[in-house]
Amino acid sequence: MKSLKKLSTRNVVVEFSGFRAVDEVSLDIEAQGLVCLIGPNGAGKTTMLDCICGKTQNKAGGIFLDGTDISSVPEFRRSRLGIGRKFQTPSVFDGLTVAENIWVSLRKETNPFSNLSNFYLSMDEEWVAGVSEMLGLGLLLDKKAEYLSHGQRQWLEIAMVVAQSPAIILMDEPAAGMTASEKLKTAEIFNSLKKSHSLVVVDHDMGFVRDIADQVIVMHQGKVLAEGTVEEISKDESVKSAYLGSKGLV
Amino acid sequence: MTDRIYSMLNPARTLPLWLTILVVFVVPLVVDDPFWLNKFSGYICLGILAIALSLSWGYGGILNLGQAMSFGLGSYCMAMYLKLRTDAVHTGSGGLPDFMVWNNVETLPLIWEPFHFLGSTLILGIFGPAILAYLIGSFVFGGRVTGVFVAIITLAALVVVNLIVIDQQFVTGGFNGITDLAFLNIFGYEFDAYGTSSFYLAFAGLVVSLLVANWFINSRTGLITQAIRDDENRVRYLGYNVSMYQCLVMGLSAAIAGLGGMIYTVVMEFASPTFLDVKISLAVVIWCAVGGRQSFVGCFWGAVLINGVQGSLSETELFLETWTLLMGLLFILVVLFLPRGLAGLSEILFRKFRANKSTQSGGLNS
Numbered sequence: 001m002k003s004l005k006k007l008s009t010r011n012v013v014v015e016f017s018g019f020r021a022v023d024e025v026s027l028d029i030e031a032q033g034l035v036c037l038i039g040p041n042g043a044g045k046t047t048m049l050d051c052i053c054g055k056t057q058n059k060a061g062g063i064f065l066d067g068t069d070i071s072s073v074p075e076f077r078r079s080r081l082g083i084g085r086k087f088q089t090p091s092v093f094d095g096l097t098v099a100e101n102i103w104v105s106l107r108k109e110t111n112p113f114s115n116l117s118n119f120y121l122s123m124d125e126e127w128v129a130g131v132s133e134m135l136g137l138g139l140l141l142d143k144k145a146e147y148l149s150h151g152q153r154q155w156l157e158i159a160m161v162v163a164q165s166p167a168i169i170l171m172d173e174p175a176a177g178m179t180a181s182e183k184l185k186t187a188e189i190f191n192s193l194k195k196s197h198s199l200v201v202v203d204h205d206m207g208f209v210r211d212i213a214d215q216v217i218v219m220h221q222g223k224v225l226a227e228g229t230v231e232e233i234s235k236d237e238s239v240k241s242a243y244l245g246s247k248g249l250v
Numbered sequence: 251m252t253d254r255i256y257s258m259l260n261p262a263r264t265l266p267l268w269l270t271i272l273v274v275f276v277v278p279l280v281v282d283d284p285f286w287l288n289k290f291s292g293y294i295c296l297g298i299l300a301i302a303l304s305l306s307w308g309y310g311g312i313l314n315l316g317q318a319m320s321f322g323l324g325s326y327c328m329a330m331y332l333k334l335r336t337d338a339v340h341t342g343s344g345g346l347p348d349f350m351v352w353n354n355v356e357t358l359p360l361i362w363e364p365f366h367f368l369g370s371t372l373i374l375g376i377f378g379p380a381i382l383a384y385l386i387g388s389f390v391f392g393g394r395v396t397g398v399f400v401a402i403i404t405l406a407a408l409v410v411v412n413l414i415v416i417d418q419q420f421v422t423g424g425f426n427g428i429t430d431l432a433f434l435n436i437f438g439y440e441f442d443a444y445g446t447s448s449f450y451l452a453f454a455g456l457v458v459s460l461l462v463a464n465w466f467i468n469s470r471t472g473l474i475t476q477a478i479r480d481d482e483n484r485v486r487y488l489g490y491n492v493s494m495y496q497c498l499v500m501g502l503s504a505a506i507a508g509l510g511g512m513i514y515t516v517v518m519e520f521a522s523p524t525f526l527d528v529k530i531s532l533a534v535v536i537w538c539a540v541g542g543r544q545s546f547v548g549c550f551w552g553a554v555l556i557n558g559v560q561g562s563l564s565e566t567e568l569f570l571e572t573w574t575l576l577m578g579l580l581f582i583l584v585v586l587f588l589p590r591g592l593a594g595l596s597e598i599l600f601r602k603f604r605a606n607k608s609t610q611s612g613g614l615n616s
Contacts, residue, residue, distance in 0.1 A: 053487060079489035087487075093480035095544075096473070104477045107489050112498045115471040160488065 004031035005066050005082050005167035007052065007198065012061035014047050021047045023222035024061065029168070034194040036209045037202045038233075039219035040243060045202045046088060048219070049170045052200075053085040054078045065168070080110070084166030088173050088202075090153035094146035098137055098156060101145055102128050105160040135159040136185065150177045158186070162193065169193065171201045175208050187211040206234075218242070266547045266596065267460060274453055284444035289561060291443075291517040293554045294452040298459045298510030299530075300537045300553035301546045305463050306503035307535070308543035309472065311479030312496060315531050316386075316404035319411050320379035320504035322526020324511030326415070326422065327375035328434075329521030330365040335432035348430065353420040361421060368436070375512040376505045383504030387497035394493075396482070408531055416523050427522030434516045443519050455513045456550070459506045463546050466502060475499050540584050542593025551592055556580075 007029040014022040022044045029035055037045045050056035052063055054075035062069045070078055079085070093101050106127060109115055132138050135155050140148065145156060158174055174190075175183045183205070190212045193199060203209055209216065209230065216233045218225040220242040226233055233239055274294065281287050299321050306312045338345035346358060364370040386407055390400055415422045422428070434441040434451070441447045466472045475495050478485045486492045515521045524530065534553070541552020559580070563573035588595050 055483075055487075075486050076489050076491050079487050085487045087484070091481045091484040093477045093484065095476060095480050100473060101477075104474055104485065105488050109470070110490055112471045112474070112491075112495045115474065116466070116469045118470040119468055157484075160484075164488065 003082075003167065004196075005198070006031045007083075007168050007200075008064045009048075009052070010062045010064065012048070012051055012063065013059045014044070014051055014056055015059050020222050022051060022058075025219075025222070025224055026061075027217065027224070029198055029200060030215075031167070031198050032194065032196070033214040034190060034199040034201060034212050036213040036216045037200060037219060038204070038206075038209060038216060039225070042221075043219040044222040045219055046172055049085065049172055049200065049202060052168075053083050053170055055085075076110075079164075079166070080107075082167035083170065084161040084164055084168065085170045086157050086161045086172060086174055088176070090150065090157045092145045092148070092153050092156045092160070095144070097142055097144055098132065098148070099128050099141040101156055102131050102137075102159055102163055105163045107164060131159055131163045135162070135189065151179060151182050154178060155182075158189075162189075165197070167198060169197055169199045171199065171203075173203055174201065175203060175205060183208055184211075206230075264464070266545070266593075267464065270547045270550065271457055271460070274456060278446040278449050287446065287449050288444045288517060289558075290554075291449045291452045292514065293557045294449075294456050295510045295514035295517060296534075296537070296557055297550035297553040298452075298455055298513070299507050299534055300541065300549040301456075301459050301463055302503045302507035302510065303534045303538050304541075304543055304546050304549040305466065305506065306500055307538060308545070308549070309467055309479065310475050310496060310499035310503070312500055313398075313401045313535070314383075314404045314500060314503065315401045315528075315535070316406075316408035316411075317503070317507055317534050318526045318528075318531035319404075319408040320383060320507035321511035321514070321530070322415070322521075322523075323379045323382070323411070324375040324508030325515045325521045325525045326428065326511075327365065327371055327378065327508075328512040328515040329428040329431060330362055331368065331371040332431035332434060332515065333428050334362070334365055335435070336430065347428070349423045349426065349428070350420060355420045359421050372512070376508045379508035379511075380501040380505035384497050384501035387500040388493065391493035391496040405528065405531065408526065409528065412523055412526050412528075415526065425523060427520055427524075429520040429522075431515070431519050441516055443517055448517050452513050452517060455509055459509060460546055460550075462502070462506065466499075471495065471498065536581065538591075540581065540591055542588075542591025544590070545593030548591050548593025548596075555592070 009025060009027045011024045011026055012022055013020065013024055025044070025048060037048065039045055047056060051058050054073065058071055063071050065081055065083070070081065073081070093104065096104070106124060109118060128141070129138065132141055135158060137152070137155055137159060140152065145153065148156060154174060154177065158171070161169060175186050178186065187208060190199060190201070194214070201212065213230055215227065216230055217227050218233060218236075218239050225242055226236045226239050228236070277290055278287060281290065299317065302320070303314065303317045306314045306317070333347045336347070338347060346355065350358075364374055386404065390403055395403065416424055433443070439447070441451055467476070474485060474490055478492055478495055482492055511525065514525065537553040537556050538549045539552075540556060541550065542548030556577070560573070560577060563569045563576055569576060584591060
């Protein structure tokens with residue numbers, strides 16, 4: 001069983017040449033369960049995820065993993081501490097096959113010098129097969145990633161992140177570009193993952209959010225606007241006005 | 251399932267590799283002329299340089315325009331060793347090299363001391379460029395420099411080293427380089443630059459380079475390096491120290507280039523600043539593009555083909571004026587019709603051959 005970790009942020013500020021993209025955001029993410037981060041475009045959702053995984057440096061405030069501030073820890077070490085990140089546009093390795101993509105994420109040894117004596121021959125076939133089976137990529141193992149459809153690329157990146165079984169999984173629009181049935185399956189997987197992991201999911205599709213979220217956090221103009229269950233959020237007047245013009249969010 | 255494991259023992263995947271080694275091995279049996287044998291030995295060394303760039307560019311995604319720096323440094327290391335083996339013209343055996351006497355140098359510069367011995371020469375010629383490249387890499391990649399800026403910085407580093415070599419005439423022989431060398435002599439066996447011995451020395455260098463390069467890309471480090479080429483950030487957020495991997499591939503590539511440079515000196519019987527100038531560094535990129543940068547064997551043949559064609563065209567009276575135009579035409583044709591170079595062409599032919607075979611046998615195998 002994977003050890004659970006609790007993520008929290010305190011008064012996090014991110015500025016891009018004077019513009020406050022994230023303005024004093026404090027979040028508490030439980031060690032188990034799934035939190036959806038929603039909000040209009042430019043609300044700072046992705047920036048918040050960037051900040052947690054280390055892609056963007058916070059100007060002030062702190063990011064705490066089990067009580068330790070990790071704001072100054074380099075990205076690859078944050079990943080090793082148990083923060084996994086899926087990017088908005090599917091980032092996969094086009095020149096490698098699906099199996100090799102997943103194989104990269106098997107992080108047994110990280111030192112390049114030690115890995116020189118570690119060959120494909122010792123490849124953990126079963127492990128790769130298991131991961132790909134879970135995400136329905138079993139038949140595509142020998143295909144190069146550049147020939148996958150958009151939805152399949154999304155799957156593959158999710159597979160790579162989930163394969164590492166990080167304590168905190170950050171997903172940026174994982175269901176974007178997926179068909180209805182693909183979304184349904186993603187929701188299923190997320191619902192089984194949240195029993196043993198903590199997931200933070202950014203998404204716009206309220207149907208999808210309804211299917212997976214234990215808790216919803218609404219961001220607007222770099223601040224947290226509201227927090228609660230899907231029902232509470234959809235009744236919230238301030239949330240409705242933030243989405244004004246897009247006919248509400250439900 | 252097992253098809254996915256590409257090991258060096260898998261004959262289907264490594265056929266071009268073994269075929270190349272075989273073809274190069276039999277060249278001296280076919281070519282009698284010492285002049286051509288020497289030429290081909292030189293091409294093999296340039297082919298090793300192309301393999302080195304293929305490793306960093308084709309597999310690591312690092313367009314290292316300073317590859318000739320490693321090649322040239324290796325070449326100078328060997329030249330310094332062979333120079334100290336000669337009977338000095340002015341000062342007698344064991345004395346100062348001739349160009350130092352012309353430059354009024356009285357004692358052997360300290361930097362020449364390790365080159366009294368073959369062992370330390372080999373270590374410096376291979377690990378010297380590797381460590382230098384690793385250091386340049388750690389500055390570049392530690393500072394998150396990517397894309398075209400990597401090319402500019404490595405090119406600038408090359409120019410700096412080139413200028414230092416030309417400027418420090420009393421140590422390096424300046425523009426003239428280091429000439430009039432002894433034959434390489436290992437345990438009493440002499441390597442004649444125009445004989446089969448030097449050819450097989452170059453051949454051995456080629457085999458070592460190909461095996462080392464293949465060993466690298468088949469290892470997990472190689473896999474992660476290729477992943478970094480495709481998406482640096484994705485690898486970083488999977489928990490790998492990306493810059494360390496990039497430095498390593500750059501270092502290994504420099505070591506191979508250094509080895510090629512050392513043998514090149516044995517074959518050419520001199521070392522000169524032209525071995526580490528911008529021209530050769532840019533030429534390697536063209537060889538790799540023509541050969542197919544994601545294939546070591548392709549890059550090797552790209553280097554041999556272009557240098558061979560260049561050599562024979564420029565020496566033929568008919569093309570004396572037009573050979574550069576013809577080379578340009580060749581490049582344009584490759585870029586237009588073979589975006590993956592010679593390696594891509596051989597794959598297309600191989601697939602056609604297989605398709606023909608399966609239709610002949612009634613398509614049962616397909």
